[in-house]
Amino acid sequence: MQAAAVLNQGPVQIPAGLESQAKHHLFICQSGGLRALDSLIAKARGEALSHAVVVVGEDTVPSIESACCCCEEQAASEISAALVQAPLETAVYVAGTPAFRDAVQNQARTLGFTDEQVHAYVTGSVLRRVFCTHCYTTHEYDRNQRVVCSNCKRPLSVRERYSRYLGAYVGIQAKQQVSEMNAVHRSRKAAYHDG
Numbered sequence: 199m200q201a202a203a204v205l206n207q208g209p210v211q212i213p214a215g216l217e218s219q220a221k222h223h224l225f226i227c228q229s230g231g232l233r234a235l236d237s238l239i240a241k242a243r244g245e246a247l248s249h250a251v252v253v254v255g256e257d258t259v260p261s262i263e264s265a266c267c268c269c270e271e272q273a274a275s276e277i278s279a280a281l282v283q284a285p286l287e288t289a290v291y292v293a294g295t296p297a298f299r300d301a302v303q304n305q306a307r308t309l310g311f312t313d314e315q316v317h318a319y320v321t322g323s324v325l326r327r328v329f330c331t332h333c334y335t336t337h338e339y340d341r342n343q344r345v346v347c348s349n350c351k352r353p354l355s356v357r358e359r360y361s362r363y364l365g366a367y368v369g370i371q372a373k374q375q376v377s378e379m380n381a382v383h384r385s386r387k388a389a390y391h392d393g
């Protein structure tokens with residue numbers, strides 16, 4: 199498949215478009231991969247095409263009324279239910295990690311879908327853009343590591359919800375570290391005055 203793209207940092211990959219021959223469009227994605235399919239889902243909805251959306255993960259999807267959201271534990275059964283209900287001439291669009299894509303592809307294969315019917319968009323990397331609410335700068339950080347603002351050096355706790363307006367996740371100063379930070383500021387001030 200295609201090279202891994204950066205997750206949550208602008209569109210993951212611009213999908214080519216909807217399968218014009220398909221009678222039904224089934225979108226299956228992890229919450230982080232939703233952005234890759236956003237425009238396709240909007241198109242399907244705009245053109246009033248038959249479609250269904252399954253989102254695995256914690257994100258709520260206010261813009262997509264038809265979305266079926268489920269947690270990781272329910273994912274396999276929700277996905278196979280969606281695949282089973284899909285008519286024969288369905289185009290399946292998958293967005294998520296390589297492991298997620300493989301799992302969905304295997305399920306689809308088992309249920310008689312051909313590989314040509316399944317369009318996969320891989321969201322591989324772990325970077326995400328975080329907006330600091332204290333110094334108003336946006337930087338990219340490793341998703342698996344604690345975020346410390348590269349500009350103002352405040353430790354940030356990052357909200358789960360992605361802000362389309364900011365084009366980033368929102369980071370607010372981590373509460374448990376506020377006193378620690380104040381202590382640092384105080385000692386810096388003290389050092390300044392002493393010097």
Ligand SMILES: [Zn+2]
Binds near residue numbers: 331332348349
């Ligand atoms: Zn900052």
